[in-house]
Amino acid sequence: MSKPMVRIHNTETDEIIDREMNDEEYLVYLAEQAVFEKEQSAIEKANADKAALLERLGITADEAKLLLG
Amino acid sequence: MGAPLGFKTFATGDVLTAADTNGYLMQGVWVFADAAARTAAVTSPQEGNFSYLKSDDTTYYYNGSAWTAVSSATSGMTLLSTTTLTGSSVTISSINQSYKNLYVSITGANFTNAGNCTLKINSVTDSFWVSGIVADTSTPTVAVFGGNTALNIFKDTQTGSSHVMTFTISNYADASYHTIQGAYTTVAAAFRAGYYGGGWSPIAGGAAVSQIVIGTSAGTFNAGTVKIYGVS
Numbered sequence: 001m002s003k004p005m006v007r008i009h010n011t012e013t014d015e016i017i018d019r020e021m022n023d024e025e026y027l028v029y030l031a032e033q034a035v036f037e038k039e040q041s042a043i044e045k046a047n048a049d050k051a052a053l054l055e056r057l058g059i060t061a062d063e064a065k066l067l068l069g
Numbered sequence: 070m071g072a073p074l075g076f077k078t079f080a081t082g083d084v085l086t087a088a089d090t091n092g093y094l095m096q097g098v099w100v101f102a103d104a105a106a107r108t109a110a111v112t113s114p115q116e117g118n119f120s121y122l123k124s125d126d127t128t129y130y131y132n133g134s135a136w137t138a139v140s141s142a143t144s145g146m147t148l149l150s151t152t153t154l155t156g157s158s159v160t161i162s163s164i165n166q167s168y169k170n171l172y173v174s175i176t177g178a179n180f181t182n183a184g185n186c187t188l189k190i191n192s193v194t195d196s197f198w199v200s201g202i203v204a205d206t207s208t209p210t211v212a213v214f215g216g217n218t219a220l221n222i223f224k225d226t227q228t229g230s231s232h233v234m235t236f237t238i239s240n241y242a243d244a245s246y247h248t249i250q251g252a253y254t255t256v257a258a259a260f261r262a263g264y265y266g267g268g269w270s271p272i273a274g275g276a277a278v279s280q281i282v283i284g285t286s287a288g289t290f291n292a293g294t295v296k297i298y299g300v301s
Contacts, residue, residue: 018156
């Protein structure tokens, strides 16, 4: 499987190189993807938990704000 | 290229030597299309040489080690580079070190996948301590944009087609720590925006910023333009 492409622009010479990530860059990329996906999962879980709680209480998000305000 | 010799009044009958030609007659403002053309033509610049680049409409002098933009009282910002976003990341290297601050503008950014747009400095992938406000709902929320990680200069979960981001890096040419502040907005599926501020503090005690890397946390760039300005 091919690795993601990256662009390198040397502003001193104005040279632009488009190439695949090398192994080191790819490892960093995968680690960052994992962090992002973990963050997204946490956000989605929090939103789902919130919606479930509101449904159990039988109130809307705006009504919950009024209660907590 | 010959080093500037100053000024000389030639008399009738004087023999014009190569040294006179290079040191007196060739000294002026050399006009080039861009930095690459200048590098190709002037392989050994000398202190005191002048050039003008049509690519950024800026006059430069050579200080003995680098081409330095001549400051202008009427222009506080000089365009240093223009780069099209593509692939998973774009590295902009060899940033001119002649200015005080950097101002980076990204327009028309478009991603294949919903995610964040990230910034790294030099080869360091973390050391950003940045927080801010995200206004993607009716109630703005406080958010971490970079807690000893790469900095999210755009923090969102939609692809859209018109993401705009700007940020500044203070005292970027100094070998020290730097403050960073910026903002973003999008007018895609829903209007969203954010503002952040903080700093970049590599453990090594700081470093000059000679390279920045703009990346995506998911997918690739479909489009977008990065412009870097040097602020005098």
